[in-house]
Amino acid sequence: AEDLKAMGLSTTVADARFAKPLDRDLLRRLAQSHDVLITVEEGSSGGFGAAVLGALSEDGLLDRGALRVRAMTLPDAYLDQDKPERLYAKAGLDAKGIVAKALEALGREAGAAHSLIA
Numbered sequence: 001a002e003d004l005k006a007m008g009l010s011t012t013v014a015d016a017r018f019a020k021p022l023d024r025d026l027l028r029r030l031a032q033s034h035d036v037l038i039t040v041e042e043g044s045s046g047g048f049g050a051a052v053l054g055a056l057s058e059d060g061l062l063d064r065g066a067l068r069v070r071a072m073t074l075p076d077a078y079l080d081q082d083k084p085e086r087l088y089a090k091a092g093l094d095a096k097g098i099v100a101k102a103l104e105a106l107g108r109e110a111g112a113a114h115s116l117i118a
Contacts, residue, residue: 001013003095003096003099004099004102007099009102009106011102012030012034014026014030016039016048019041019047019048019051020051022051022052022055024055024059027052027055027056027059027061028059028061031056031059031061031067032061034067035066035067035068035106036067036068036069036070036102036105036106037052037056037067037068037069037070038069038070038071038072038098038101038102038105039052039069039070039071039072040072040093040098041071041072041073041074042074042088042093043073043074044073044074044076045071045073045076047073048071049071049072049073050071052069052071053069053071056069068105068106070101070104070105072092072093072097072098072101073093074091074093075091075092079091
């Protein structure tokens with residue numbers, strides 16, 4: 001969030017705390033007030049990010065076409081054991097990877113005034 005703020009991008013960090021049950025009210029508020037929603041999890045695809053996408057879809061929050069959603073997960077590949085921070089960096093789940101994903105979702109408009117969830 002600090003790196004994105006330094007680029008002029010307003011960022012909200014929402015700690016989901018638990019994958020289930022989803023806080024649907026929070027998801028609705030965030031989806032309606034942000035341009036990008038990025039989920040970050042230490043699991044594989046089909047987990048929390050998929051549940052968030054399903055909830056957004058069920059609530060019609062993807063219909064307006066303005067919200068860009070990205071789910072960041074561990075890759076579907078074997079990762080050699082290492083320190084957690086090195087594993088996250090290799091998987092792109094560190095701050096640098098999250099910033100890159102946010103900029104990609106925004107079309108690399110680093111200077112534009114967008115709101116963002118990370």
